[in-house]
Structures are given as structure tokens and as C-alpha cells.
Amino acid sequence: MLGYIVRRLLQAVLITLGVTLVVFLLLHIIPGGSVARAILGPRANALQIAQFNRDNGLDQALPVQYITYLGQITGFGSLFAGHGWQINLGYSYKLNQSVASILVQDIPRTMLLVGVSTALAIVVAVPLGIYQAVRRNRIDDYVLTAASFIFYSMPIFWLGIILIVIFAGGLLHVLPSEGPQGTTFGDVLSELPALILPVASLSLVTIASFSRYMRSSTIENMVQDYVRTARAKGASNSRVLFVHVLRNAMIPLLTLIGLSIGFIFSGALITEALFNYPGMGYRFWNAAQSQDYPVILGIIIVAALATVIGNLLADVMYAVADPRVRYSK
Amino acid sequence: MRIPPPAAALPLHGETTAEVQDIAPAYESRGVWRLALDVFVQNRLAVVGVGIVVFMVLFCFVGPIFYRTDQLTTDLNNQFLAPGAGHLLGTDNLGFDVIGRLMIGGQTSLEVGLAAALIATTFGVLWGAVAGFWGGVVDALMMRLVDVVLSIPALFLLLFLAVAFEPVDLPKLILVVAITAWLIPARLIRGEALTLRTREYVEAVSMMGGRGSRIVLRHIIPNTVGTIMVNATFQVADAILLVAGLSFLGLGIPPPATNWGAMLSDGVTYVYDGWWWLIYPAGAAIVLTVVAFNFIGDALRDALEVRLHRR
Numbered sequence: 187m188l189g190y191i192v193r194r195l196l197q198a199v200l201i202t203l204g205v206t207l208v209v210f211l212l213l214h215i216i217p218g219g220s221v222a223r224a225i226l227g228p229r230a231n232a233l234q235i236a237q238f239n240r241d242n243g244l245d246q247a248l249p250v251q252y253i254t255y256l257g258q259i260t261g262f263g264s265l266f267a268g269h270g271w272q273i274n275l276g277y278s279y280k281l282n283q284s285v286a287s288i289l290v291q292d293i294p295r296t297m298l299l300v301g302v303s304t305a306l307a308i309v310v311a312v313p314l315g316i317y318q319a320v321r322r323n324r325i326d327d328y329v330l331t332a333a334s335f336i337f338y339s340m341p342i343f344w345l346g347i348i349l350i351v352i353f354a355g356g357l358l359h360v361l362p363s364e365g366p367q368g369t370t371f372g373d374v375l376s377e378l379p380a381l382i383l384p385v386a387s388l389s390l391v392t393i394a395s396f397s398r399y400m401r402s403s404t405i406e407n408m409v410q411d412y413v414r415t416a417r418a419k420g421a422s423n424s425r426v427l428f429v430h431v432l433r434n435a436m437i438p439l440l441t442l443i444g445l446s447i448g449f450i451f452s453g454a455l456i457t458e459a460l461f462n463y464p465g466m467g468y469r470f471w472n473a474a475q476s477q478d479y480p481v482i483l484g485i486i487i488v489a490a491l492a493t494v495i496g497n498l499l500a501d502v503m504y505a506v507a508d509p510r511v512r513y514s515k
Numbered sequence: 516m517r518i519p520p521p522a523a524a525l526p527l528h529g530e531t532t533a534e535v536q537d538i539a540p541a542y543e544s545r546g547v548w549r550l551a552l553d554v555f556v557q558n559r560l561a562v563v564g565v566g567i568v569v570f571m572v573l574f575c576f577v578g579p580i581f582y583r584t585d586q587l588t589t590d591l592n593n594q595f596l597a598p599g600a601g602h603l604l605g606t607d608n609l610g611f612d613v614i615g616r617l618m619i620g621g622q623t624s625l626e627v628g629l630a631a632a633l634i635a636t637t638f639g640v641l642w643g644a645v646a647g648f649w650g651g652v653v654d655a656l657m658m659r660l661v662d663v664v665l666s667i668p669a670l671f672l673l674l675f676l677a678v679a680f681e682p683v684d685l686p687k688l689i690l691v692v693a694i695t696a697w698l699i700p701a702r703l704i705r706g707e708a709l710t711l712r713t714r715e716y717v718e719a720v721s722m723m724g725g726r727g728s729r730i731v732l733r734h735i736i737p738n739t740v741g742t743i744m745v746n747a748t749f750q751v752a753d754a755i756l757l758v759a760g761l762s763f764l765g766l767g768i769p770p771p772a773t774n775w776g777a778m779l780s781d782g783v784t785y786v787y788d789g790w791w792w793l794i795y796p797a798g799a800a801i802v803l804t805v806v807a808f809n810f811i812g813d814a815l816r817d818a819l820e821v822r823l824h825r826r
């Protein structure tokens with residue numbers, strides 16, 4: 187088991203390295219020919235571009251550039267050069283600020299939104315799915331299934347707009363239509379009502395997706411032989427359901443949660459854009475509109491790292507829960 | 516499980532008696548697929564879903580032949596017209612008729628959704644089945660690549676690609692969506708292949724000398740066909756949502772082309788003006804279409820998962 191975790195941890199490091207390679211390559215497929223062109227703009231002449239490339243080491247061979255880049259984003263570059271451990275995610279010429287200093291402000295706000303929404307979704311969706319499986323094909327199951335179908339099929343911005351119209355518009359006017367604007371974590375927490383609509387939009391869609399899987403996974407397990415065996419041994423209904431079925435039905439959900447982290451971050455991007463919530467996704471959206479590539483690629487690395495960590499946790503839990511899966515020969 | 520009739524009752528080559536002809540079709544017609552179709556048709560939601568999809572396809576692709584509107588030149592004298600005789604659902608901020616706009620917008624949404632799902636599923640299934648069956652180094656390399664791309668959240672990757680390859684046209688949009696979508700089927704099928712390859716019948720085939728390509732194509736992929744079809748259907752729904760999201764953020768196909776998400780993006784500005792026809796029809800079209808594909812996917816799941824028949 188420990189061996190598996192160590193192996194999986196090494197894989198996660200490799201994947202992160204793979205992501206940095208992909209991002210590095212993305213940086214070099216930017217149309218218009220070069221990073222310098224993208225940063226200096228269409229009016230820069232050949233001399234200025236050559237100067238920029240020389241100053242930033244962009245005239246060196248690609249592998250050398252990649253190693254340098256890797257040294258910058260991990261902070262090892264400056265550590266070995268004797269300047270202490272400094273992570274350098276690049277510099278935004280559009281905002282005249284380093285990407286790292288921008289993200290230090292944005293990341294906690296996004297993590298708060300994503301963390302609260304995901305936790306809420308799991309806490310609501312698991313019992314909901316089991317309840318629907320038990321009450322399968324009855325009227326309450328149909329109503330809940332219809333509701334989850336509709337929420338799952340809603341574009342998150344459309345759901346958000348409807349929530350704004352109901353709770354922030356003329357109808358009720360009880361909640362702000364804009365997310366918290368505070369700069370520090372504490373400030374954001376002091377504006378909790380402003381967080382309700384963004385969290386509701388993001389978690390409603392996620393609940394719909396999780397509970398549907400939980401329902402079908404539970405139903406699938408309820409007809410398995412081991413359930414019949416447990417019943418034959420005289421286990422009570424609730425014991426069969428919450429001890430035998432729950433543990434097996436959670437296994438596909440673990441994979442789903444791991445896979446959904448990217449989906450939730452994507453949802454957070456749209457939620458932040460709609461509610462004007464100054465997190466990582468909102469920053470990414472602005473950077474995309476102004477073609478601020480250093481910020482775009484810096485955020486991709488951070489979002490990917492968060493997803494890798496989430497997947498790692500899900501996979502370790504999967505192996506703990508299901509020893510049948512053979513990961514290697 | 517159905518037990519096949521004894522060999523003597525099966526039609527033999529050259530036999531054409533009426534009796535045999537009666538037996539043969541009756542046996543064939545009650546195969547697994549026919550049973551699945553029966554279950555599918557019994558599911559009323561699935562029939563509704565198919566109905567909605569057929570309606571949407573007719574509305575978007577045949578509709579413009581009968582309901583002619585100008586969707587190329589703006590008409591700023593007639594912007595924000597309320598629904599009425601000339602324009603049944605009013606006009607938008609550029610004076611385009613909203614129903615006509617729904618039609619051409621729907622063409623883009625449906626085309627991208629279907630094409631992207633088809634490309635992504637085909638590629639993903641092959642990738643996942645090969646990785647899961649061979650295991651070892653091949654599996655590790657193939658799946659690490661999937662993990663690398665999958666760990667970049669889809670919308671972030673999509674947004675980046677849309678910005679980097681501006682201006683985005685229809686084929687580019689389809690390809691870009693497929694690039695972000697093939698990873699999920701690859702992972703799902705790989706997971707199934709991992710457990711399928713330990714099953715007795717797969718071991719029996721390889722013991723009898725069946726080659727890897729035969730096992731993957733004839734035994735592993737057919738046994739995951741339920742997952743493939745269910746996932747492909749959901750892929751269409753997801754692709755439509757993804758494109759809507761991209762367009763909502765203002766980074767889809769530029770005007771005068773449009774899609775349902777872009778219509779909402781334009782309409783959101785006027786949410787407090789009470790011009791509901793700019794907000795609700797396009798949103799309803801997305802939800803209706805995506806719900807329909809999800810209904811179909813769910814019914815397929817019920818119809819194809821044979822274990823569930825043993826109640």
C-alpha cells in the first residue's frame with residue numbers, strides 16, 4: 187500500500203513536470219511568431235525584438251530555455267544562484283506586476299469558492315443519491331431525478347443569472363449580485379452573504395452531477411451477489427445499505443470527484459466572471475481578453491497543480507477502497 | 516439469460532422450408548440489442564429526449580427554409596423590438612430576429628456538440644482500451660499523457676486555445692473542444708479494460724491464442740459498449756455546454772455567426788431591462804437540448820446494463 191502511494195506520488199510529480207512542459211510548449215506556439223512579439227506588440231521592430239530575446243534568454247536553444255523556465259517556476263533556479271527560494275511564474279507586462287504576486291492574492295479566494303462548493307456538493311449529493319436509489323422509480327425519485335437533470339444541464343452562468351434575478355433583482359432583493367470584493371481572506375469571510383449566490387451556482391450544478399452517479403452506482407450495487415449474501419446472513423436493511431453498499435457505491439464516486447476537480451475549476455471561472463468575484467478564474471478571463479500570456483500560463487500551471495493534487499488524493503482513496511483493481515502486473 | 520436453441524433447430528445452409536424461415540427471424544430478433552431497444556423505448560423520458568433532439572435538428576436546419584429572416588445585416592432601427600406580429604420572439608440588440616437567430620445559433624451548437632463528441636469518443640475509446648489491456652509501460656506512458664492534459668481544467672485550456680488561435684472558426688472550434696474531451700472516455704474505458712482483462716473469458720481467449728488486437732477489438736471494446744454509448748451521449752451535452760460557456764465569456768466564433776451561448780452573452784447586459792426574450796429563449800434552448808441528450812444517455816445506461824435486468 188505504502189509502495190503504491192509512493193509510486194503514485196512520483197507519478198504526480200512527473201505529471202506536474204509534464205504540465206510545465208506542455209505550458210512551455212504552449213508559450214512557443216503563440217501565433218505571431220514569438221513571445222517577444224506578443225509582449226512588445228505589433229509595432230516593435232526587428233532590433234527591439236532581438237534585444238528583448240537576448241535580455242530574456244529567448245535566443246538560446248529550447249531545452250536550455252526549458253531548464254531555465256523550470257528553475258524559475260520551482261524556485262530552485264534562484265536557490266542555486268544563492269538568492270534564496272523565490273518562485274518566479276513570469277512577469278505581466280500588461281499589469282506591470284509579477285505573476286506570482288498577482289496570484290498570491292487571487293488563489294485563496296478561488297480555493298475558498300471551490301472548496302466550500304465541493305464540500306457542500308459531496309455532503310448533499312451522497313445521501314441524496316442513496317435516498318433516490320432506495321426510493322427508485324417512485325414519485326419522489328422522479329422529482330429529484332428531474333431536478334438533477336435540469337440543474338446538470340444548465341449552463342452555470344444561466345443558473346447564476348436566474349439566481350441573481352430571483353435573489354438580487356426586483357423579486358426578493360435579499361442578496362448582493364456581486365461576489366465578495368475583499369482583498370484579504372478575512373475581508374472575504376466578513377462578506378459571507380455575497381458568497382452565497384456564487385457558491386449556490388457552483389454547488390447546485392455539482393450536486394446534480396454527483397447525486398446522479400451516486401444513485402446509479404448504488405442501484406448497481408444493490409443487485410450484486412454480495413448484497414444477496416449479506417441479506418441471506420440476516421443483515422438488516424440499513425446495515426446492508428450503509429455498510430456493504432455505501433462503501434462499494436462510493437468507489438466510482440471517488441473517481442468522479444477526482445475527475446470533477448477540473449470541471450469545478452472551470453465552473454469557478456464562469457462563476458467568478460459572472461459574479462465579478464476577483465479570483466484566479468476572473469483573472470484568467472481578463473488575461474485571456476487582453477492576451478496577457480504570462481498570467482494565462484501561470485494560472486494554467488497553478489490550476490493544473492491543484493487538479494493533480496486532487497487526483498492524487500482520489501486515486502489513493504480508490505486503492506484503499508478497492509483492492510481488486512490491479513494497477514500493475 | 517437466453518439459452519440458444521439446440522443446433523438442430525438452427526437453419527442450415529440451403530434449407531428454405533417455411534418452418535425454418537419462421538424460426539430464424541424470431542430467434543435473431545430477440546438478441547441483446549433488441550432487448551435493449553425494448554427497454555429504451557419503454558423509457559418515456561428517452562422517447563421525449565429523442566423527440567426533443569429531432570425537433571431541435573429540424574428547427575435549426577430545416578426551419579430557416581420556411582422561416583426566412585435576415586441574419587447577416589444589422590438593423591439598428593429595429594433593435595429590442597418586443598415579441599409581436601413581425602417578430603414572434605422580438606429582435607435583439609442588433610435588430611436580428613430572435614427566432615431566426617436561435618436557428619442559426621443552434622446549427623453551430625449542435626454541429627460542434629455532435630462532431631466534437633464523435634471525434635473525442637472514437638479517439639478516446641481506442642486510446643483507453645489499448646492502454647488498459649496492455650498495461651505496464653504502455654499503459655503508464657499513455658495514461659500519464661492523458662493525466663497531463665486532463666489536469667489542465669477544460670475551460671482554461673479551451674480559453675487559451677481560443678485566444679491563441681484567434682480568429683476561431685467552426686472546424687477549429689470542433690477540434691479544440693475534441694482536444695479537451697477525448698480524455699474522459701479514454702480514462703473510463705481504460706478503467707473498464709483493467710478489470711475486463713482479468714475476466715475468465717478474456718484469459719480464455721488469450722490462452723486459445725487470440726492476439727491482443729483481437730482481444731481489444733472483439734472482447735474488450737464490445738464489453739464496454741454500454742459505457743461508450745452512454746458517455747458519447749453525455750459528451751454531446753457537455754460539448755454544447757462548453758461551447759456555450761466559451762461564447763458567454765466572449766471568446767467563441769465572432770459575429771455575425773452566433774450560437775446559443777453567444778446569444779446569452781449579448782442578452783445578459785440587458786437582464787435588468789426586462790427584455791426577457793434576449794435571455795430566456797436561448798437559455799431554454801440550451802437546457803432543453805442538453806437535458807434531451809442526458810435523458811437519452813441515462814436511458815441507454817439502463818437499457819444496456821444487462822445486470823440490472825435480474826431484479
